Amino acid sequence: MNESNSRLWLAIRFFDLPLTALSFTGQSFTELSLTSRPLTTSNLDGDTDKPQVVIQKKRVIFANSLAQQAGVQPGMDITTAQLLSGCEVLPRDETKEQSVLHALSEQCYQFSPYIERYSSEALAQSGLLLEISTCLKLFGGIHALCEKIITQLAQTPYGFNYGLAHSAPAAWYLSFADYAINGTESKALFIERLNALPIALLGDYPKAVEALRKTGFNTLGDIATQINAKSISSFKKRLGAEFTDLLCDIYAIDQNFQQAALFETPRNNYRPVEWFAAEIQFEYPVTLVAQLEPAIESLLQQLSTYLRKRQQQCQSIEWRIADIYHHQELIQVHSDEPQSHWQLLYDLSLIQFNNKALPFEVDTLKLVCEQAMPLQQRSQVLDFEQRRRKSTLQDFTVTIAKLKARLGDGAVYKLGYRDSRVPEITNAILALAEKCNQQLPDVHLKSLRPTWLLTTPELIEQRHERLYWHGYLTPLVGPERVIGDWWQKPVARDYFLAQRQDHLPVWIFFDLYNKQWYVHGVFA
Amino acid sequence: MNEISPETPSTASLEQLLLRDDMWMGHSQRFTTRAAVETGYEQLNASLLNRGWPLGSLVEVCQQGMQGEWQLFTPALLALPGLVVLVNPPAAPFSQAFIQAGIDLERLVVVAAAGKKHFISCFIELCRASVGAVLAWQPQETMSYTELRKCQLAAAEGTGLSVVFRPVAMQQQSSPATLRLYARLASSGLEITVFKQKGHLQTQQAKPIVLPLPAQWKAATPHAALMQKSAGAKTDSKPQPLASVIPLRGKT
Numbered sequence: 001m002n003e004s005n006s007r008l009w010l011a012i013r014f015f016d017l018p019l020t021a022l023s024f025t026g027q028s029f030t031e032l033s034l035t036s037r038p039l040t041t042s043n044l045d046g047d048t049d050k051p052q053v054v055i056q057k058k059r060v061i062f063a064n065s066l067a068q069q070a071g072v073q074p075g076m077d078i079t080t081a082q083l084l085s086g087c088e089v090l091p092r093d094e095t096k097e098q099s100v101l102h103a104l105s106e107q108c109y110q111f112s113p114y115i116e117r118y119s120s121e122a123l124a125q126s127g128l129l130l131e132i133s134t135c136l137k138l139f140g141g142i143h144a145l146c147e148k149i150i151t152q153l154a155q156t157p158y159g160f161n162y163g164l165a166h167s168a169p170a171a172w173y174l175s176f177a178d179y180a181i182n183g184t185e186s187k188a189l190f191i192e193r194l195n196a197l198p199i200a201l202l203g204d205y206p207k208a209v210e211a212l213r214k215t216g217f218n219t220l221g222d223i224a225t226q227i228n229a230k231s232i233s234s235f236k237k238r239l240g241a242e243f244t245d246l247l248c249d250i251y252a253i254d255q256n257f258q259q260a261a262l263f264e265t266p267r268n269n270y271r272p273v274e275w276f277a278a279e280i281q282f283e284y285p286v287t288l289v290a291q292l293e294p295a296i297e298s299l300l301q302q303l304s305t306y307l308r309k310r311q312q313q314c315q316s317i318e319w320r321i322a323d324i325y326h327h328q329e330l331i332q333v334h335s336d337e338p339q340s341h342w343q344l345l346y347d348l349s350l351i352q353f354n355n356k357a358l359p360f361e362v363d364t365l366k367l368v369c370e371q372a373m374p375l376q377q378r379s380q381v382l383d384f385e386q387r388r389r390k391s392t393l394q395d396f397t398v399t400i401a402k403l404k405a406r407l408g409d410g411a412v413y414k415l416g417y418r419d420s421r422v423p424e425i426t427n428a429i430l431a432l433a434e435k436c437n438q439q440l441p442d443v444h445l446k447s448l449r450p451t452w453l454l455t456t457p458e459l460i461e462q463r464h465e466r467l468y469w470h471g472y473l474t475p476l477v478g479p480e481r482v483i484g485d486w487w488q489k490p491v492a493r494d495y496f497l498a499q500r501q502d503h504l505p506v507w508i509f510f511d512l513y514n515k516q517w518y519v520h521g522v523f524a
Numbered sequence: 525m526n527e528i529s530p531e532t533p534s535t536a537s538l539e540q541l542l543l544r545d546d547m548w549m550g551h552s553q554r555f556t557t558r559a560a561v562e563t564g565y566e567q568l569n570a571s572l573l574n575r576g577w578p579l580g581s582l583v584e585v586c587q588q589g590m591q592g593e594w595q596l597f598t599p600a601l602l603a604l605p606g607l608v609v610l611v612n613p614p615a616a617p618f619s620q621a622f623i624q625a626g627i628d629l630e631r632l633v634v635v636a637a638a639g640k641k642h643f644i645s646c647f648i649e650l651c652r653a654s655v656g657a658v659l660a661w662q663p664q665e666t667m668s669y670t671e672l673r674k675c676q677l678a679a680a681e682g683t684g685l686s687v688v689f690r691p692v693a694m695q696q697q698s699s700p701a702t703l704r705l706y707a708r709l710a711s712s713g714l715e716i717t718v719f720k721q722k723g724h725l726q727t728q729q730a731k732p733i734v735l736p737l738p739a740q741w742k743a744a745t746p747h748a749a750l751m752q753k754s755a756g757a758k759t760d761s762k763p764q765p766l767a768s769v770i771p772l773r774g775k776t
Contacts, residue, residue, distance in 0.1 A: 396607060399653040403635055403646055411636045415619040415629055427619050436630060440623045448740055449624055451594040452615035476742065497741060503709040504590065505741050521618060523741060524590040 006133055007267075008164065010146060011118070011171035013127035014104075016159045018054040018062040021097040022090055023157070051087035053078075054124075061092060061124035074124070097126060100158065104128060106272055107156075111135060111149050115270035118172055122203035127160070127175070129168045131267050143183030165190045170250045173201050173220075187252075194250065195221030205246070208239040224251060276306045276314075276369040285323070285361030289353045292365060296349055299367040300342035312372040313338040317345060319353075320366040327360050333405070336433060337397050338373060344398055351405040400432060421484030422491050423520065427453055447480055448497050450507040450521030457518035460508060469519050471501035473508060482509075497523070561685060564599020567733045568716060572703070573723055576600070581702035581722075582676040583687045586695040590614060591707045592714040593689060595737060597659065598625055604685060606656020611635045611646055614661055631656070640665045647688070648678035657685040662694075669698060676700040695719070713737050 014020075051067035053060045060081045063072040070085030078089055098117075105115050105128060114131035132145055139145035146164065153160055163174030166187045174193055197220045202209050217223055227235070232253060236244040247253070280295045296319075307313055315338045319331040333348045403412050409431075416436030418428040426444070430436055460469045467473040478496030485491045492512035499505055507521035560576030562569060569575040577583060577600050585593065601608050608631050610617060619629060637646040643663045650658045667675075667690075679686035688701070695706055704720035715732040 396653055396655050399649055399655060400633075402649055406645060407635070407637055407642060412633065414633050415617060415622070417619045417623060417629070423618070423620070427616060432633065436619075438623050438629050440620060444620050445624060449621040450618055451621045451625075452590060452613075453618035454615055477740070502588075503711055505709075505737075522590045522615065524592050524594050 007131060007166060008133040008136075008142070009166070009168045009171035010130045010132050010149065011127060011163045011165070011168070011175045012104075012108075012130070012149070012153065012160050013125055013162070013172065013175040014100075014158045014160045015125060016062065016064070017097050017100065017126055018056075018092050018124055019052060019064060019090070020158050021100045022054070022093055024096050024100050024103075051085040052090060053081050053085075053087045054090050054092050055081075056092040056124065063087070092124070101126060101128065104153070104156065104158070105270060107152065108149065109270055109272050111139070111145065111152075113269055114267040116168065116268050118168070120172075120204055122206065127172070129171060131168075141183050142185070143181060146181045165194070167249055167252050169246060170194055170252075173197055173250065176201055191224070191251065195219060195224055197221075199223070202243075202246070205239075205243050208243040211239060220250070223247060227251070227253070274310075274372075276303050276372070277366065278302050279320075279364050279366035281364045282362065285363060286365075287358060287361055289350070289358065292353065292358075292362065293350065295365050296353075296367075297342070297346055299365065300346050300349070303345075303367060303369055304340065304342040306369075307340045307372060310372070311375045313340040313375055314369045314372045315339070316369075316371065317349075318368045318370070319349060320368065321358070321362045322364045322366070323360040324363045325360075329359055331356075334409075335401050336404070337401075340375065344401060347398070348401055348405045351402060355406065421482055423449075423453065423482070424455075425485065448477060448507070448523075450505075450523045452522040452524055454520055454522075457509070457520045460517035460519055462517070467498070467508070467517055469500070469506070469508075471504075473498040473500055473506065475508065476505075479510070495520070559683065561600045561603055563596075564603075565733075565735050568735065571718055571733055573721060577685055578702050579685055580680055580683050581686070582672070582679040582700070583685070584672075584699055584701035584704045585687060585689050585707055586692050586705065587689060587707040588692050591709050592735075592737070593659070593707070594621075594625075595714055595735065596707065596716070597657075597685075597687065598627070600685060601657055602626060604657050606654070606684060607631050607633050608657045608659070609633045609635060609650050609655055611637055611650070611658060611660035612643060612663055613659075637663075639663060640667065640671070644671055644674060647675050647686075651675070651678040651682045651684065651686045654682035654684045657687070659687045659689070661689045662691070666694070669700065673700045676702070708732075709737075710734070 049066075051070055051072070052064045053067050053072055054062040055078055058078055060072060060074055060076045060078070062074065063081070063085075067081065067085045067087045070087070072081045072085050072087065076084075081087055082089065101117050105117070108115055108128060108130055112130045112132050112135050114134075116129040117126065118129050119126040130149070132142075136142060136145060139148060142164070146162070150162065161175045161178065162181075163171045163177070163179070164181050164185060165171035165174050170190060174190070174197070177193060177197060179193060199209055199212055199217055199220060199222075201220075212223070217226075223235075227247070232244060232248065235247060278299050280299060282295070286292055303314075303317070315336075316332060316334040319333065320328060321331070322328045331349075331352050333345060333352055335344060335348060339345055400412060412432065413429050414432055414434075414436060416428040416430045416434070417438060417440060418426050419437075419441070420426045421443075428436070458469065460467045460473065462468065463472070467475075475496040475498045479494035480496075481492075481494055483490075483492045490513070493509040494512065495507060495509045497505055498508045505523035506519050507523065508517060508519050510517050558574055559579040560572070560574035561579060562576045563572065572578075577597075585596075587593070602625075608627065610632070613634060617632065617634065622629060622632060635646055635650075637643045640663050643660070644667075647658065647660050672688075675686070675688065692706070695704075699720075701720070702722045703718070706717040706719060708715045708717075712734050714735040714737060716735060717730050717732045719726075719730055
């Protein structure tokens with residue numbers, strides 16, 4: 001028994017995905033399908049009132065029915081398409097297409113565990129390939145299962161064609177021909193249907209298709225006849241191994257092996273997105289944060305176990321507290337470093353909870369962690385100096401995280417140097433994770449610089465023809481002329497070190513534009 | 525019950541009290557920390573116990589606004605490992621000056637903790653974590669003895685340098701800090717008066733220690749002198765020809 005013969009693939013090709021995916025909002029797809037068609041926007045299925053085309057690299061890759069009626073063809077340039085139909089031009093968004101395919105896979109997961117995505121570069125078409133041979137019994141046969149899948153997908157706003165065949169690429173290519181599924185199909189029938197397909201469908205291999213066309217091949221059937229008459233090796237020589245592999249996949253031809261079943265290509269198990277959510281319901285209304293603590297700890301321990309089992313870590317978690325009247329409150333906890341242990345998250349959560357008093361009597365406490373990342377993705381800086389400067393920011397992650405939880409992210413920062421002539425622009429405020437520039441050019445390195453810089457320069461009064469800022473000032477060293485930033489807000493200043501009556505050295509400047517004196521810093 | 529003399533429990537409790545770590549018996553240095561970091565100034569080292577800034581204890585500096593605090597602490601900060609955390613600094617630290625001074629900016633962290641409640645909790649958190657050095661400027665509200673004591677206890681739990689800057693008026697109030705200083709800029713330099721030091725009994729009025737200020741801060745030549753010098757120079761030197769003139773020779 002050759003098991004690969006018993007495989008059955010259903011290809012679902014979303015032909016208008018480039019256009020329809022543009023209106024994908026990213027909301028949960030189950031919500032979308034529940035509400036079914038009413039959510040669909042006007043530009044779907046090509047039945048809008050105006051012609052629309054989707055372009056990529058300045059070429060039309062998809063035209064809706066109105067645009068096609070006006071004569072727009074995929075592959076045209078924008079100008080021609082616009083001249084022909086006066087259409088609306090939309091750029092392609094491949095990430096959105098992938099998110100739609102992801103959402104659709106989630107939906108198809110109820111029918112089969114083997115789901116693959118397929119995207120054709122040349123035709124700008126993508127779709128899903130489902131292996132359904134193992135699910136037939138559960139759903140009552142080919143016809144019933146396909147009917148269910150099609151009904152389910154018909155509720156989504158995406159137009160699609162389907163094809164059924166014995167191999168994944170064969171199913172994909174058969175989706176271009178419109179055959180109804182009646183449940184009695186056999187491999188022989190699939191091959192017969194495939195034979196009728198034009199070779200233009202193999203557009204992802206333009207060179208091979210061109211070569212075949214020149215030698216007089218027009219349909220896949222011509223190729224099949226040739227393979228049967230001679231052998232596959234002649235194709236391999238002329239058109240390359242990759243293309244031959246595709247042909248073998250389409251017709252399920254064993255190339256080398258006597259015992260094909262041993263070397264069967266494995267099917268990919270689809271893995272749906274997982275997230276962590278757990279909740280605790282209290283037997284009595286909770287009014288104090290202290291009473292929540294054991295529950296918080298227990299939920300975080302559950303999260304920790306969940307993450308450890310999956311070799312994952314997370315950076316942010318969400319607490320949802322609710323009372324019996326369905327009032328809800330959301331508390332988000334974020335840590336700079338990804339965590340897989342609960343202790344730091346516990347401390348950070350407590351700070352967040354203590355910062356705001358409970359708004360109501362809490363009945364349920366829920367912990368949700370939607371974003372988790374694999375442990376392997378953690379990267380470490382290759383830093384040979386680390387051993388020397390032993391204690392740095394990384395060692396105080398917990399302390400810093402606690403401070404941030406208390407004061408907010410913006411309240412904890414570090415400084416860096418930014419290249420400029422204007423002093424206040426050179427002082428860069430950076431997040432702790434960023435690397436700061438400490439390369440000071442000679443012009444700044446050799447000049448007098450105060451330790452404190454006033455955020456905005458303070459105007460100096462002139463009393464009795466002397467400079468006065470909380471005391472009389474005497475300029476001692478200077479001037480140092482600073483000119484710069486002429487392209488934005490021109491700056492021209494003469495900086496001096498001045499001494500105040502009480503011997504405090506201050507950094508003052510004379511603004512050459514508005515002829516005023518200012519204090520800009522203090523030497524301390 | 526009445527037979528027990530009232531003295532017995534009171535003497536016992538006094539002894540117990542004296543055994544406590546946080547009790548200070550004048551000159552006794554039994555309970556003071558030994559760990560210290562060099563101040564970078566010989567005169568100052570000499571007047572401090574253990575010849576340096578005490579680590580793991582609260583240092584209080586009373587001063588009017590900004591008075592040479594970086595001059596005072598930069599040598600110690602360069603010697604200490606770990607982070608330098610500024611809590612509530614009175615202005616923005618100027619990165620160029622710190623690069624000039626040789627302080628690694630990666631080590632310098634600024635924490636803006638508005639309000640006394642947040643200030644104290646941040647200070648405690650940082651001191652306990654022994655981040656390296658914590659330089660904190662007291663917020664607008666005055667801090668009570670109890671609050672300062674919380675800070676002192678947190679500092680004692682850590683091993684870093686913990687400094688709190690307070691206004692001059694606070695000098696008159698009692699404080700649990702291990703070391704209390706008064707800093708003031710004078711014409712001769714930075715005057716530091718140590719007016720309290722745990723484990724050191726002051727018998728007479730403390731004399732201020734004068735620390736030198738960087739030479740660049742002083743005017744090289746006063747303006748008036750500059751004028752005189754240039755005037756003198758003019759009279760002394762002979763006017764020189766600006767450039768030698770070579771007559772062009774035309775073709776004959």
